[in-house]
Amino acid sequence: METMLCATLPGDHTARLERRPVPRPGHGEVLLRMKASTICGSDIRCIYHEHLGKGPEGYQDGMIAGHEPCGQIVAAGEGCRRFGVGDRVIVYHISGCGVCNDCRRGYMISCTSEKWRRAYGWQRDGGMAEFLLAEEKDLVALPDALSYTDGAQVACGFGTVYEGLEKIGVSGNDAVLVTGLGPVGLAAAVLARKLGARQIIGVEFLDERLRIAGALALDGKPLFDAVLKSGDDNVEQVRALTGGAGVERAVECSANAAARNAALRATRKWGKMVMLGEGGSMSLNPSPDMLHEQKTLVGSWVTSTWKMEELVERLVAWDLHPEMLVTHRFPLEKVADAYALMASGKCGKVAVCFDEELK
Ligand SMILES: [Zn+2]
Ligand SMILES: [Zn+2]
Numbered sequence: 001m002e003t004m005l006c007a008t009l010p011g012d013h014t015a016r017l018e019r020r021p022v023p024r025p026g027h028g029e030v031l032l033r034m035k036a037s038t039i040c041g042s043d044i045r046c047i048y049h050e051h052l053g054k055g056p057e058g059y060q061d062g063m064i065a066g067h068e069p070c071g072q073i074v075a076a077g078e079g080c081r082r083f084g085v086g087d088r089v090i091v092y093h094i095s096g097c098g099v100c101n102d103c104r105r106g107y108m109i110s111c112t113s114e115k116w117r118r119a120y121g122w123q124r125d126g127g128m129a130e131f132l133l134a135e136e137k138d139l140v141a142l143p144d145a146l147s148y149t150d151g152a153q154v155a156c157g158f159g160t161v162y163e164g165l166e167k168i169g170v171s172g173n174d175a176v177l178v179t180g181l182g183p184v185g186l187a188a189a190v191l192a193r194k195l196g197a198r199q200i201i202g203v204e205f206l207d208e209r210l211r212i213a214g215a216l217a218l219d220g221k222p223l224f225d226a227v228l229k230s231g232d233d234n235v236e237q238v239r240a241l242t243g244g245a246g247v248e249r250a251v252e253c254s255a256n257a258a259a260r261n262a263a264l265r266a267t268r269k270w271g272k273m274v275m276l277g278e279g280g281s282m283s284l285n286p287s288p289d290m291l292h293e294q295k296t297l298v299g300s301w302v303t304s305t306w307k308m309e310e311l312v313e314r315l316v317a318w319d320l321h322p323e324m325l326v327t328h329r330f331p332l333e334k335v336a337d338a339y340a341l342m343a344s345g346k347c348g349k350v351a352v353c354f355d356e357e358l359k
Pocket of ligand 2 (some may be wrong): 009096097098099100103108110111112113146
């Protein structure tokens with residue numbers, strides 16, 4: 001095949017399809033046949049409506065979109081050390097320099113090299129295409145027990161959530177509050193449940209998302225113990241649901257200022273909260289909100305390659321399939337509909353799929 005179908009985001013609420021030459025892998029690179037490419041909230045926030053992102057979130061005009069790619073290697077360049085033709089792989093979505101301190105920790109997301117740090121679907125071509133050129137060092141093996149659509153969600157959403165939950169620690173001791181029930185918030189609830197959380201409460205503004213969250217089940221039980229419409233009384237509601245104490249752990253995925261404050265205040269004394277939602281602001285009264293209550297507030301940005309490998313292993317052990325959160329699948333030819341639906345928010349996770357993943 002000489003050319004391939006691919007999609008770019010011009011920044012005017014559309015996705016544009018075009019044909020381009022199929023790339024050839026160079027040294028240390030592989031060519032993937034794309035199988036699943038999911039859409040992230042950040043694609044909508046920073047690229048789809050308007051090219052708003054700066055720095056690491058700066059989309060370079062004309063780049064093939066999609067930073068949650070999963071596929072199968074169909075060609076490998078010279079010098080590949082671990083992966084080869086036929087391997088099923090997830091792509092860690094930022095290709096870092098590999099040798100700065102952050103890259104050496106496995107966190108290519110915060111690579112400090114201006115020249116070499118390039119995110120798939122932002123500063124280098126991403127997964128909304130029939131084929132993707134990737135660097136071998138950015139790959140994570142996809143076990144046979146997981147589908148490509150499972151894998152695409154590990155690439156950004158589930159990996160990001162797993163990292164955040166590991167930073168605050170979640171166990172059977174904990175009631176967990178999740179604010180913002182888009183795909184990231186739903187992933188937080190799913191992983192918290194598998195880590196043993198004894199109670200999970202969700203807060204969301206959009207009715208469609210409340211409905212989706214309320215209908216989700218895991219291992220034969222409702223995923224959430226309660227889903228609350230966001231409002232002024234959320235802190236009181238959460239306290240009432242937790243015997244007056246508040247939750248041990250909170251996971252903030254909405255980026256909404258009021259929700260952030262509510263999450264922090266609904267976290268009990270000695271509790272911990274992680275912030276995953278990007279953008280926006282927050283006002284804080286450090287003494288009453290944190291110091292006097294002995295609370296820990298942490299920020300978390302994506303994850304590392306080794307933690308992604310660990311998550312993939314646990315997904316298999318837990319028999320957990322992230323594709324459970326995918327509500328809509330589209331072929332690449334209908335990529336414009338896929339982005340428009342994601343932009344409407346009236347959905348769970350939206351995936352562009354190929355071949356056997358296009359059920
Ligand atoms: Zn993302
Ligand atoms: Zn680096």
